[in-house]
Amino acid sequence: MSRPILVIDDESAIRRLLGAVLERGGLKALEAANGREALALLHRDPLAAIVDLRLPDIDGLELIPRIAEVGIPVLVLSAELDTAEKVAALDLGADDYVTKPFDGDELLARLRVLLRRTGAPxxxxxxxxxxxxxxxxxxxxxxxxxxxxxxxxxxxxxxxxxxxxxxxxxxxxxxxxxxxxxxxxxxxxxxxxxxxxxxxxxxxxxxxxxxxxxxxxxxxxx
Structure with missing residues (x-):
């Protein structure tokens, strides 16, 4: 599959781990260390985005609708998400969420569900x-x-x-x-x-x- 998954996280170790998980699932990662990098990479036409809410420049909740408006699924991956944050993320356009620390197989399964979405009926x-x-x-x-x-x-x-x-x-x-x-x-x-x-x-x-x-x-x- 040629189109990548946009991985947005300010921790390089997490980005590497996600890259390995995606590779195991037959996908490839397009890495961004912050929100501005992520927005600049949207022209690469990613299949979906994995977004950490704790970013150093743009708040993840602000970033979600800007990514969702281009029509790709958004999977939130963040630590210690409380119910209010989960609701806010979903209302702003996120499709699903996984909390850190995460299980790679579960993340891949959730991502596959999002990627199976079709366009307009x-x-x-x-x-x-x-x-x-x-x-x-x-x-x-x-x-x-x-x-x-x-x-x-x-x-x-x-x-x-x-x-x-x-x-x-x-x-x-x-x-x-x-x-x-x-x-x-x-x-x-x-x-x-x-x-x-x-x-x-x-x-x-x-x-x-x-x-x-x-x-x-x-x-x-x-």
Whole structure:
């Protein structure tokens, strides 16, 4: 694979380690020691970016949307991420996060999930695992069997499927489905998730499709 993964970390040892991990996965690293170097390297058309939030020049949270706007996945790799930082990073455009110290195999697996993302759906059709969303006809199916959903449930499932296994924060889901005026109405979301699980999960009490990321949001199983 000719296009590299942009690795942004001010520690040379971490960059070397990530380079070795990526090489083991058949990928190659394009290294940047700070935010300015990273922005200057975007013209090299990387496949994705691995971003440390603790950078010496540009704050990682400021850097994330500037990278995401070029249309590549962003994986945050940083030490001691608290829930607030995770939520902030995801809301700003990050697709996933891994905390230091990290397991190389887990990082590669998460990166592969991000790289499997496709572009815009053809004819309004979205697919993720056993779930298919036909936006043009407002239809949803599970294992090719139709699912009877309310308009709100359909919109919620559509946003989750669009995420392709990535975490959608509470605020992002509420804004997209209920509107900006309801970004803090978590109970609306919980009720809708419960109703959605009742229709698509084999055992709604132990969900295998719609997964909760405590204090952060929801995602579909990878």
């Amino acid at each position: 053809v004819d309004g059709i979205l697919r993720h695992g056993p779930i298919t969303i036909d936006g043009a006809r407002h239809r949803a199916s599970l294992n090719d069997s139709p699912i009877a959903l309310t308009p709100r449930e359909f919109a919620l499932l559509e946003v989750l499927v669009e995420g392709g296994g990535r975490i959608r924060t509470h605020a992002a889901l509420l804004e997209k489905v209920w509107g900006k005026a309801h970004v803090h109405d978590i109970d609306y979301l919980r009720v809708a998730i419960r109703a959605l699980r009742a229709k698509i999960e084999t055992n709604p009490s132990h969900p295998k499709l719609v997964l909760n990321e405590p204090g952060i949001g929801y995602r579909l199983a990878e």
